[in-house]
Amino acid sequence: MDFSFYNQLLLIFACSVMAIAVLNKLRMPPILGYLAVGIILGPAVSDSIADYQTIALLAEIGVVFLLFSIGLEFSFAQLTAMRRMVLGLGGAQVLSVTAVIFLVGWLLQLPVSIALLAAAGMALSSTAIVSKELTEHNELRTEHGQTTIAILIFQDIAAVLFLTLIPALGNDSYQALGHAVLLALGKSIGLFVAMLLIGKFLLPKLFHEVATVRSQELFLLTVLVIALFAGWITHFLSLSMALGGFLAGMMLGESHYRHQIEHDIRPFRDVLLGLFFVSVGAMLNLHLFVQNWFIILIATASLLLVKSVLITLLAQLFGQKRETALTTGLYLSQSGEFCLALIALAGKQQLVDQETQSILLAVSILSMVTTPFLIRYSSLIIKWLFPQSPITPADTHEQEIAQLAHKLNQHTIICGYGRVGQSIGRFLKQQQLPYTALDDDPIRIKEASIAESHIYFGDCRRTELLKAIGVGKARLAIVCIDDPTQAITITKNIRSLRHDIPIIVRTRDDTYLDALKSAGATEVIPEVMESSLMIISHVLVMLDQPAIQVRKQIDQVRKDRYQLLHGYYQGEKSTLVDPKGKPRQILHAITLREDAACINLPVSELLQVSPTVEIQDIKRNDQSIADQLDTPIQQGDCILVSGLAEEIEQVETLLLSG
The missing domain is CATH 3.40.50.720 (NAD(P)-binding Rossmann-like Domain)
Structure with missing residues (x-):
């Protein structure tokens, strides 16, 4: 069995773990860690990755899942409402940036095919990076987030057209060029209508049947199959797999299961998207970068400046506030992954020489590397440009x-x-x-x-x-x-x-x-504890306990800071950490054997065994002896403790083995 791909994947993930751990300590975007891993493992440094095609396929699936999760946020009704921004602003952005960069290339006396190729590629932004940053910063629903996504949607559609133009440019035939454009448009419109019908009539019934089975595995597999199948269809039609993922997500955007789908797909999306950024970093040629560093830096800075200015002006023309428009311009000022694909395809068609291709790749990748910083510090940039202006x-x-x-x-x-x-x-x-x-x-x-x-x-x-x-x-x-x-x-x-x-x-x-x-x-109200006390009070009253006595018991629990309610018995689906990664308090029962080290110790000494683990109760023949301080501990006694799992393990070891 050939384990070469397995070894490469293991190496990528291991290096990514270390890189992201370091960047988290430095409070830097994890995307930079993936890019750094790609550069180190790529041909520029160690050349440790050999199976690029498989890695690239997994990376593209990650982008499909990303666009699928973004599509969940945009139903057909929302997309229809955004049509002015998608078609109007998005179309104006792609056309204007393409025209300006083409003009610059023509003035620099570049061949028309290379100037057009560079202009088309640089007009597109990084859907993967920008969408991920918007998601992580919870900005998808903000005004600039909606504007940014609208432009990215049109860019993804435009990318399909640009990719179909490359073979036509190689044929030097205007007829072939027009035929390619019309064919791509026809496929996109037909696919959109088909997806719309499937999403309206078929998928709701499918998910209803899947949900009635109450199988998490079946639900998750159904989601994965739909996302991957949509990507396969668009790839089969020579369109963007990412576009298929977005359309599939949009079909499910109005589903009652939208939140569960997004939750289930997130681990696959994040891991595979990390591979995408690794593959991007691996494409950077450091040797060429050192040779042409000045040209690459100037070109990158010019690209960021031109795109941000043009997008800002266009967004303002479409009614956006100055700050929202400038934020959108900064977010979309980079080149993107479709540009990398465009340049690679053009290289295969021999439309661009190797050196120019490497320089264009370097400019694109460097602009993508700067994106997390531009997004993170966009508020400071706007504040610097407009000191008296609001920025959010x-x-x-x-x-x-x-x-x-x-x-x-x-x-x-x-x-x-x-x-x-x-x-x-x-x-x-x-x-x-x-x-x-x-x-x-x-x-x-x-x-x-x-x-x-x-x-x-x-x-x-x-x-x-x-x-x-x-x-x-x-x-x-x-x-x-x-x-x-x-x-x-x-x-x-x-x-x-x-x-x-x-x-x-x-x-x-x-x-x-x-x-x-x-x-x-002044007061802290733990919701779970208080709801438990509310239920307990109702239970006791319905069991004919005096209301005054019940109120005193409840007040005493609050006075003791809910000590009686600390911890709970773990179940099959329980986790030892909360959603924020902090350890939970649990309950654990310890039954003492005849050789336990704490046998014959008095109850009073046992209650002081640990400052962090609470002894909730000590049972002997179903009777509590926790208040009998002088009573010695015996074989068969059950000690109920609450605390963090690691601390409970230490106390259990102490009680049993000394």
Whole structure:
């Protein structure tokens, strides 16, 4: 059996793990780690990758999954509503950038075919990088995110046309050129109509039947088959596989299973997309870069400048605000993966010499490398260009928020207007108590602000916005953010602005209770714990326990910081870490053997065995002896402990073996 490809894949993943771990420590984009791995393992340095075709195929599947997940965010109705931006702004961007770069190439006396090739390739941006960055920064639903995606959609369609033009350019026949364009357009329109019909009539019934089986494996396999089959169809029609992935995702965009599909596809998407960036890095010729570094740097800087300026101007012509237009221009200023494919195909058709091909590849890759930095620091760039100008949707409305909220006094501030925040708001409104809410979900705020007043878009962590919504005059602040690290930051910022305001923080559980108290929270309400106490109180009352006694028991649990409720028994589907990667507290029962080291020790000494692991109870013949401090421990006693898994293992070892 040939393990060469396996060895290469293992090497790529191992190097990627190390590179991304280092970049995470440095708080740098992981894309740079993949690109660095590609450069190191590619022919430019170690030449450790031999099976490029298989790696490239897996990488392209990663791009298909990326476009599939993005398509889930855009239903047909949304795409129809965006047609002006997709066809109008997207078409104007591709045509204008192609024309300008072609003119520059013609003035530099490049052959017409090379100038047209470079212009067409450089007009396209990196769908993979930009889409990934938008997703990671939660900007897909922002104004500039929607504009960026609209342009990228048209670029993907244009890429199909450009790729079909390469063989026609090699034939030097205008008739062949026109035939190729019409054929590509006909295929794209036919495919779109077919996908639309399938998505409307076939897929809902299919997923309904799959869901009734209640098999996670079947559901996931169905999603994978649909995404890959859509990519195969477009490839069979000589179109972009990425376009097929997007159309398949869009078909399922209105499905009730959209969120589950996106969740299930994400691991495959991220891993295979990493291979794509590795393959991009492997294409960079460092020897040629050193020889022509000045030309490559000037060309890259010129490309970034020209594209960002043109896209900014066009976006403004289409009604976008200056800051949104400039953000879009910075996000799309690079060349993209379709340019790499275009140049490679042109090389096979002998339309461009080897040296020019390598320089164009170097410019494209270098512009892609700069993209994560441009996106990350776009706000600072805009602030530098326009010192007095707002740079985000929240900044844009900051003065407006302050003007609208300045009349409020002794009001309640709600940070996070999700399910819990909205429930609180309804009760405050019913009692005619003034409040204002802040949330960073633009769709939610758009919906809520139509029916309610004093609901604003913005990042609750920003002290400027907290001041704008009147934290200085507020009576109470409520933090309803799911992310505990964000909740801690918001609490600290509110407390830094007002030392006397009561702050109530809602959390999922009590894992971060001490951290939130230290940050300045007056009260921390763990949702899971409180819902459990609510159910417990109802249970006890229905079992004829005195209501006063039940209330005292519940209050005592709160006073003890929910110690009685700490941990839970692990099940088959339980995880030892929460979604943020922090270890969970668990319950574990330890039955003592006759040779256990703690036999004959008094209960009082056992209760002090660890400062981090709690002894919840000690059972003997189904009776608790935890309050009998002088009673010696015996064989067969069951000790119930709660804490982190690693700490419980250490305590169990101590109790059993000493």
